[in-house]
Amino acid sequence: MTILDIRNVSIDFPTSRGVVHAVSDFSLSIPQGRRIGFIGESGSGKTTTALAAMRMLASPGYVSAGEIHLHSLGRTNVLEISDEEMRRVRLKKISYIPQGAMNSLNPVMRIENQIWDGIVAHEGAVEQAELQRRSRAVLASVGLPEHVGSLYPHELSGGMKQRVCIAIGVCLEPDLIIADEPTSALDVITQRQVMQTLRDVQGKIGAGLILIGHDMGLMAQSVDDLAVMRLGKLVEFGPVRQILENPQQAYTRELISSVPLVGGESFIQSTPEVLRGPPGPLLQFESVTKRYGALTALHPLSFTLDGEVPKIISVVGQSGSGKSTMGSLMLGFTPPTGGRVLFRGQDINRLSAAEQLGFRKDVQAVFQDPYACFNPFYRVDHALKFPFRRFGLAQSQAHVQSAMEEACHAVGLDPALVLRRYPHQLSGGQRQRLIVARALMLSPKLLIADEPVSMVDASLRATILKNIHDLKDKHGISILYITHDLATAYHVSDFVMVLYHGHVVEAGPPKDVIGAPQHPYTRLLIDSIPWPDVSRDWGAAEDGQRGLDALSDADVARPALRGTIPGFDLTVGA
Amino acid sequence: MGIIPRDYLANRLVTLLLTVFIAATLIWIIPRLSPIDPAEIALGRMAAGAGSVANSEAILAQLRAQLGIDQPLAVQYGKYLWGVLQFDFGLSTASFPTPVSVLIANALPWTLGLMLISLIITFVIGNLLGAFMVWEHTPRLWKVVIPAAMVFTSIPPILSGLLLMWIFAAKLQWFPLTGAYGLTVEPGWTWTFAQSVLYHGFLPALSIVVVTFGFWALGMRGLMIGVQGEDYTTLAKAKGLRPRYILYKYMIRNAILPQITAFALKIGLLIAGQVLVERIFAYNGMGKLLYDAILNQDFPVIQGVSFVIILMTAVSVFLVDLVYPFIDPRIRHGS
Incomplete structure (x- = not known):
């Protein structure tokens, strides 16, 4: 039995630049259940x-043609009933x-x-x-x-x-x-x-x-x-x-x-020749912990990231697992409760004003929300120019322009199309790529990417991740990729850390950690991914909570360390 | 939620007292930076009355002693603070030797009455009109009339007062021209007196309302536009709630929150804003007292009035701090 009939519906949005046909000639019947x-x-x-x-179309949209019948109203066209009846x-x-x-x-x-x-x-x-x-x-x-x-x-x-x-x-x-x-x-x-x-x-x-x-x-x-x-x-x-x-x-x-799959075909093409940086530790955590009152957001953790061969280190986990806390510790936005965060051997929380400026240039960030990252008052090129000038990299007006254009090309944007626009005139994907371009212009050594693609369309995610991956290969930038999307972490990263309640529970190369997880929490994460395969069982609503409840303190305290990669040493615990 | 934690209350109280103390000190310091000698002003006033004054030096010294300004600054400050604690601001130089506190006590009830009534009316009308400017179900005519009415906001209160006087008092003779109550009425807690007060207060209150409702309406309009775009407003509509219910319980209820803070700040400022209105309507309130004191360089009265303004602002902010967690559950006492 049909409950709703959408017949030849067209929806228009009249704007100052003409009518936008948002939907044209759409028909569909929805059967009960x-x-x-x-x-x-x-x-x-x-x-x-x-x-x-x-x-409930947003103003000024309206249905310009077609009918929508709701059968329990006796086949009435809902487009014709009164406001009170609609309510x-x-x-x-x-x-x-x-x-x-x-x-x-x-x-x-x-x-x-x-x-x-x-x-x-x-x-x-x-x-x-x-x-x-x-x-x-x-x-x-x-x-x-x-x-x-x-x-x-x-x-x-x-x-x-x-x-x-x-x-x-x-x-x-x-x-x-x-x-x-x-x-x-x-x-x-x-x-x-x-x-x-x-x-x-x-x-x-x-x-x-x-x-x-x-x-x-x-x-x-x-x-x-x-x-x-x-x-x-x-x-x-x-x-x-x-x-x-x-x-x-x-x-x-x-x-x-376009959907990246764990174990599936990679959407990343690695270049054989990777740009190298100077040897020596780039970023170090020395028994870093972070507490907010009674809550421990990050348990003791030490690692050394070498800067010679750029790498992508992924940090994965649920909301509240402490992964964004890790990001803000690396950016120096929040000081650790215990331990030290070192960038090129210097404690980032004890930098002089001049050293801080250098640190800010070398460590750039890409955040989750590409809508909130631009000042709506300025054209987007302002967001690109401003830090470039502020860090004293601009030699001339022409130099700024060429640097912006080069950065746009590097992320696959046409500078002529995007640079003179206002943020609201660009799509989320375009904005996020501009944020990557902005970071790239400063030739940083380290990029903290906190959920950079979770708010953009699935079809664009791969493209933006390719851009980020290129930063590593072609520009020699090491990247910390913070995400809850295991499939993309599987493809882009050289090393993965799985975080649960501030503990690293599993870490190692992605083919091992995500491809063949050992820790029950990582397995739970992998099992929760909805697979684009109808035959695969996704489990029931309670499975997630049951899985989390089954995690014992001993499980959390016993991390599965799955091997190392050159240039990244990890120690879990004090 | 629930009752107010004692720590939080103590914390707020200390802030309140500290604010008042700093303000009282500033009020004392600022006039002393001025080269004007209040004793000389008083003497000048005597001279103007009598033509000339004999023994001017001796009288000046006597005046200084009476005003207490012959003593060292530290002593003056100590005495001043001690006086402030008892609401004693010394003697008025213009209406010598009436104590400032008496002048204030006489004026304050009139202003509080006029001010609070007009402020509350303005707050309600202004916020409602601001909300109606945004609400999708407002009749079209209203949407034209309300913004047009904003024109009144740009009229200075002195002009709107004169205009209202001319129309309603001089031409139509519906309301009295000036005064806070009828000359033939005996002040007291009687119905006739109350009627007279309301009758006299109407035009001054109206002139304040007319020029200030735009402040609330425009602020509310901006806040309502924000709330209108919120997901919870969309969901409220999708729930099939009645439009009026959505307006009050979802939109205004959320948009009003910052306005309440502004309301507290306005309470103190309104005495100052009311100066000219009270002057025009010869309304014997704090505004007129302040106006006369400035004209006569009556420093003790200026000090006293300023202190009352600050005290009222600080107390209303204190009260809003205490009340806010009850109207916005996201704010908690002490965090």
């Missing part, structure tokens, strides 16, 4: 199409689970109130005891304990907040759930937990599901049918197995092959 994935790059119209069914459809008939679970809950309202107000808005006054009972039941159905109801959003972790959003989305048992990249901000273990929870409750209430995303692996593990979208058009539609195993369109094949 079926899970349908909408996959495509950012801007392909997948979210826009789904939001049109809820009549009653939302949550009751079609619910929405948003992308940014971090900010999707009202920060000044308790969780239970945010479940109750939805119930009351559709059912009128409901007795307090009844509300209480229902919010508890729905929280329990997404695996959250009772007391969560009386907490405020900031007291929950990202995964818990996302599960609250699912609880809100299913509390009125709608016909259709639209989940917009519900797990894109979560690490693999939490992702599996949240996604499988969503599937379980969706199956229980028999609702249809539209899952919007760009991760082919997640789709393979989560949906029945897949709709591939590109530039506002439906490129291909069919059962997920058929699309994965026998894609008809070139674009679909491209999407599938």
